[in-house]
Amino acid sequence: xxxxxxxxxxxxxxxxxxxxxxxxxxxxxxxxxxxxxxxxxxxxxxxxxxxxxxxxxxxxxxxxxxxxxxxxxxxxxxxxxxxxxxxxxxxxxxxxxxxxxxxxxxxxxxxxxxxxxxxxxxxxxxxxxxxxxxxxxxxxxxxxxxxxxxxxxxxxxxxxxxxxxxxxxxxxxxxxxxxxxxxxxxxxxxxxxxxxxxxxxxxxxxxxxxxxxxxxxxxxxxxxxxxxxxxxxxxxxxxxxxxxxxxxxxxxxxxxxxxxxxxxxxxxxxxxxxxxxxxxxxxxxxxxxxxxxxxxxxxxxxxxx
Amino acid sequence: xxxxxxxxxxxxxxxxxxxxxxxxxxxxxxxxxxxxxxxxxxxxxxxxxxxxxxxxxxxxxxxxxxxxxxxxxxxxxxxxxxxxxxxxxxxxxxxxxxxxxxxxxxxxxxxxxxxxxxxxxxxxxxxxxxxxxxxxxxxxxxxxxxxxxxxxxxxxxxxxxxxxxxxxxxxxxxxxxxxxxxxxxxxxxxxxxxxxxxxxxxxxxxxxxxxxxxxxxxxxxxxxxxxxxxxxxxxxxxxxxxxxxxxxxxxxxxxxxxxxxxxxxxxxxxxxxxxxxxxxxxxxxxxxxxxxxxxxxxxxxxxxxxxxxxxxxxxxxxxxxxxxxxxx
Numbered sequence: 001x002x003x004x005x006x007x008x009x010x011x012x013x014x015x016x017x018x019x020x021x022x023x024x025x026x027x028x029x030x031x032x033x034x035x036x037x038x039x040x041x042x043x044x045x046x047x048x049x050x051x052x053x054x055x056x057x058x059x060x061x062x063x064x065x066x067x068x069x070x071x072x073x074x075x076x077x078x079x080x081x082x083x084x085x086x087x088x089x090x091x092x093x094x095x096x097x098x099x100x101x102x103x104x105x106x107x108x109x110x111x112x113x114x115x116x117x118x119x120x121x122x123x124x125x126x127x128x129x130x131x132x133x134x135x136x137x138x139x140x141x142x143x144x145x146x147x148x149x150x151x152x153x154x155x156x157x158x159x160x161x162x163x164x165x166x167x168x169x170x171x172x173x174x175x176x177x178x179x180x181x182x183x184x185x186x187x188x189x190x191x192x193x194x195x196x197x198x199x200x201x202x203x204x205x206x207x208x209x210x211x212x213x214x215x216x217x218x219x220x221x222x223x224x225x226x227x228x229x230x231x232x233x234x235x236x237x238x239x240x241x242x243x244x245x246x247x248x249x250x251x252x253x254x255x256x257x258x259x260x261x262x263x264x265x266x267x268x269x270x271x272x273x274x275x276x277x278x279x280x281x282x283x284x285x286x287x288x289x290x291x292x293x294x295x296x297x298x299x300x301x302x303x304x305x
Numbered sequence: 306x307x308x309x310x311x312x313x314x315x316x317x318x319x320x321x322x323x324x325x326x327x328x329x330x331x332x333x334x335x336x337x338x339x340x341x342x343x344x345x346x347x348x349x350x351x352x353x354x355x356x357x358x359x360x361x362x363x364x365x366x367x368x369x370x371x372x373x374x375x376x377x378x379x380x381x382x383x384x385x386x387x388x389x390x391x392x393x394x395x396x397x398x399x400x401x402x403x404x405x406x407x408x409x410x411x412x413x414x415x416x417x418x419x420x421x422x423x424x425x426x427x428x429x430x431x432x433x434x435x436x437x438x439x440x441x442x443x444x445x446x447x448x449x450x451x452x453x454x455x456x457x458x459x460x461x462x463x464x465x466x467x468x469x470x471x472x473x474x475x476x477x478x479x480x481x482x483x484x485x486x487x488x489x490x491x492x493x494x495x496x497x498x499x500x501x502x503x504x505x506x507x508x509x510x511x512x513x514x515x516x517x518x519x520x521x522x523x524x525x526x527x528x529x530x531x532x533x534x535x536x537x538x539x540x541x542x543x544x545x546x547x548x549x550x551x552x553x554x555x556x557x558x559x560x561x562x563x564x565x566x567x568x569x570x571x572x573x574x575x576x577x578x579x580x581x582x583x584x585x586x587x588x589x590x591x592x593x594x595x596x597x598x599x600x601x602x603x604x605x606x607x608x609x610x611x612x613x614x615x616x617x618x619x620x621x622x623x624x625x626x627x628x629x630x631x632x633x
Contacts, residue, residue, distance in 0.1 A: 048491065048492075156580045159580075186517060188577035195576075214490075216520075216562070216563040219564075219565045253491060255565075257493065259490075260520055261523045261559065265524055272495070273492055
């Protein structure tokens with residue numbers, strides 16, 4: 001792969017949270033996670049709640065400081081970015097959209113405010129603001145006359161998420177962290193938002209980190225898939241390869257539980273989600289000292305801790 | 306005893322607010338057979354959760370307008386609260402949507418259960434907890450969980466616990482309202498299977514499983530009911546409905562589901578344009594007509610329910626004309 005296309009390198013990323021006041025207890029949320037982000041790709045980060053997928057996203061967004069490991073954005077360590085205008089530059093390029101569109105907007109203000117604030121902090125010199133906004137809205141299939149001037153409660157969740165994508169378009173976004181972007185939207189509307197996201201990603205050379213627990217959606221949009229389990233990255237690689245030949249017991253269990261229309265779950269043996277913890281332990285014990293192994297080109301699996 | 310545990314006939318329940326009526330449940334009819342799991346699907350605002358509250362709670366602003374809901378032969382919609390109260394948990398029970406928040410954070414689970422069943426006139430004695438323990442073992446939860454606080458349990462464990470509590474009194478009929486929505490795929494599979502198991506072991510009689518996720522319904526439901534904006538759209542046996550759907554909405558809904566094997570790169574799926582109509586003081590007519598590509602003048606009138614086959618009904622004037630040519 002062309003090295004110039006890698007815009008972010010995440011290396012041995014670890015995050016520990018300590019709780020308690022006097023006797024500190026440590027929780028390892030993310031452990032030793034490494035991956036690269038390639039320009040114009042959609043990468044899905046999949047895992048169950050508590051697997052650390054959101055924590056990874058938050059570290060990339062500089063909302064959390066890694067305990068150890070590095071995140072290099074275009075060759076620069078992002079933890080070193082501390083000066084105000086350097087930070088601003090970073091946020092001009094790396095943005096996020098979260099799960100609940102209603103909490104991204106202040107209910108007391110019209111939705112236009114997100115654009116006003118954007119221009120105020122990032123593009124003060126911009127003259128044709130209205131034009132730029134309208135252009136971005138049209139790009140996300142929204143009718144500016146129907147959207148601008150409205151309050152958040154007057155719009156639907158799908159419209160608000162599109163609006164946030166339009167906002168990201170006004171900045172020259174390189175990396176967009178989409179954390180459960182569409183899980184609050186209905187089946188019939190979410191496909192529209194997803195299609196839009198991928199289309200823009202390809203057109204503008206934007207990289208999307210799609211954090212989700214929905215495996216069907218992950219397959220649908222992503223080029224690369226990262227599977228996380230208990231803070232570890234357990235399987236990583238080309239989406240089609242991983243879905244066709246999962247190796248890690250956790251990934252296998254996950255794929256066996258996908259509800260699919262037209263195929264019923266196997267009822268041969270009783271399904272217990274707890275069982276996977278034992279399966280993973282056995283798997284690691286059978287392969288001592290192996291660590292990460294490339295099982296085929298663009299498909300890497302964690303064989304032991 | 307009749308074959309149907311629940312018979313709903315032309316049920317209407319509106320949210321009465323200052324501006325008028327929000328017609329969230331407007332003339333729904335269906336039956337639930339003994340021993341059956343009926344799936345109810347639709348997008349947000351289609352009235353599926355209103356259906357649950359209409360049957361269980363009937364609290365303002367939700368107001369019962371007309372129609373019948375016969376549970377074991379008694380119309381529970383007109384039953385005074387005093388008479389309905391003993392039926393709760395015994396005959397009809399609900400696993401609510403926000404079950405994960407249902408526990409009190411300051412009480413141990415054991416205390417929570419004791420308090421709850423005492424309300425329903427059952428002594429929480431040793432014999433009773435023996436039964437609770439059996440049920441917990443059945444679903445692979447350690448009985449020691451009873452002496453824990455709810456915050457110590459994971460989402461999946463809480464959902465299982467709630468399901469056990471809601472079905473302790475072996476209800477004839479249970480409403481499962483979005484019980485898998487907040488869970489991870491593996492817990493979803495377990496919880497959905499658990500509902501089937503409770504039915505197979507005859508702990509619950511029948512159930513309606515309300516969800517927005519058609520693919521889960523495909524796994525466990527015998528029949529599926531599709532609702533749209535408070536109206537009935539289609540009902541049919543699971544395989545027939547999924548493979549030979551007649552209503553344009555059902556077909557669009559199924560077509561919009563991403564599945565492993567389909568990637569955007571190869572084939573982009575299509576969603577449904579637009580959003581469901583506002584139900585405040587909504588008038589006559591098919592409610593899907595605002596988004597339906599096959600809309601005709603006829604659609605200004607509310608469509609009648611049409612029989613396709615033994616258990617398959619659809620409410621659409623034009624379904625015949627809208628079917629793709631060459632196939633069914």
